[in-house]
Amino acid sequence: MSATTVAPDTIKAPPLEKQTTVGNYFVSNYPPFSFWKPEFVPEVCSAMERPLSTINHQPSTPLGIYVHIPFCRKRCHFCYFKVYTDKDSSEIKAYIDAALAELALYTSKPFIGGRKPKFIYFGGGTPSYLSVDQLKHLTGGMKSLLPWDEAEEVTFECEPGTLADHKLKAIRDMGVTRLSLGVENFDDHILEINGRAHHSKEIARAYAFAREIGFPQINIDLIAGMVEETEANWRECVRKTIELSPDSVTVYEMEIPYNTTIYQRMKAEGKLVAPVADWDTKRAWVNYAFTELEKAGYKVASAYTAVKNKAKTKFVYRDKLWEGADLLSVGVASFGYIGGVHYQNHADFDPYVAQIQQGKLPIYRALTPNDDERLIREFILQLKLGHLSLTYFRNKFGIDPVKRFAEPLQRLKDWGFLTIEGDQVLLNREGLLQVDRLLHEFFLPQHRTARYT
Secondary structure (H helix, E strand, C coil), X not given: CCCCCCCHHHCCCCCCCCCCXXXXXXXXXXXXXXXXXXHHHHHHHHHHHCCHHHCCCCCCCCEEEEEEECECCCCCCXXXXXXXXXXXXXXXXXXXXXXXXXXXXHHCCHHHCCCCCCEEEEEECCHHHCCHHHHHHHHHHHHHHCCCCCXXXXXXXXXXXXXXXXXXXXXXXXXXXXXXXXXXXXXXXXXXXXXXXXXXXXXXXXXXXHHHCCCCEEEEEEEECCCCCCHHHHHHHHHHHHHHCCCEEEEEECCECCXXXXXXXXXXXXXXXXXXXXXXXXXXXXXXXXXHHHHCCCEECCCCEEECCCCCCCCHHHHHHCCCCEEEEECCXXXXXXXXXXXXXXXXXXXXXXXXXXXXXXXXXXXXXXXXXXXXXXHHXXXXXXXXXXXXXXXXXXXXXXXXXXXXXXXXXXXXXXXXXXXXXXXXXXXXXXXXXXXXXXXXXXXXXXXXX
């Protein structure tokens, strides 16, 4: 071996950033949102006017619906979504009417092509903040425009403190198949100091009744690294989660994007480091959660999820999106993907409602990724599963991803995170725990150093 040659087992990955600083860590889409522009909005409008058969994907492309419900009892200090805590019932009704009117505008477009939604997702904000009557008005209107009889999954995000028994029953009756409980932590002090509205006793009550009335899938959300969270607290949260025995568990590492109240406090105090656990700690806590869940019979299904029964428990919304499904998104600030074009609606309440009331689409910005960018998008998102099929990409995109991504694949191999076995690209646990930072290795050069949002 020459003096300049480095043995593969001595090649080290770039050091992890230890402290949690401001910025987006989680990679949810590609190209980065900062490249989506208002001047590209005509491109998504054109895509909607094209019949399905002329769009650059297969006629079998599934259609999904995302509805953003931007109302909450309180704003969590770590929340970076568009939410409102000050809207009265008349404003909420106006918003629901606007969302339904927006959906009606889309359903008349050629891109629908006779399709019915295969998946529906209610996100927020807090969808369960809505009253039973408001929920019935919203979902009844949606079904009259695009029936749900072919839907494989209807997901509904909830804050435990908003779930009275009669509301849970109404949510079940309207067709929800996956109830996602935003538990985050089981300790009242941790919940309070992080701005959560619910308390621990409300978690157990809501979960018990949800289980009693037979939701096909109940998911619990946890966040590793919240303000003042300790290792002892985290271990207790994992223990209580396993004790409840949900069908699936999602675990996210705390990040501090720019539009959070935690960052605003950091900025006012001139601080660069967030008052939350560092990245080494957060990754260790997620690993502990996954290990304990595995001992309890769960299977790790992605960088963020563990499921009790992999054959029964699906994440249709995630899997279809990561394979390029169309996502018809309605509501303020919502993100969609139609005919190969990304788009986002206006991010503020009044302009969004005003546009709809004028009969106009409320789209604020858009971007049409080229073929290579679409390939990168699906490749990096599916890598979050910890495995992907090379044949899938060869068949869909007509190229060999091993050649296209030769350099980043080799780097991840050299760093000890990735292997290729037959048709499968596989990430080990260490790689999965830091997958969002590794995905940047696959970004095009112009996207690597740009702000993500």
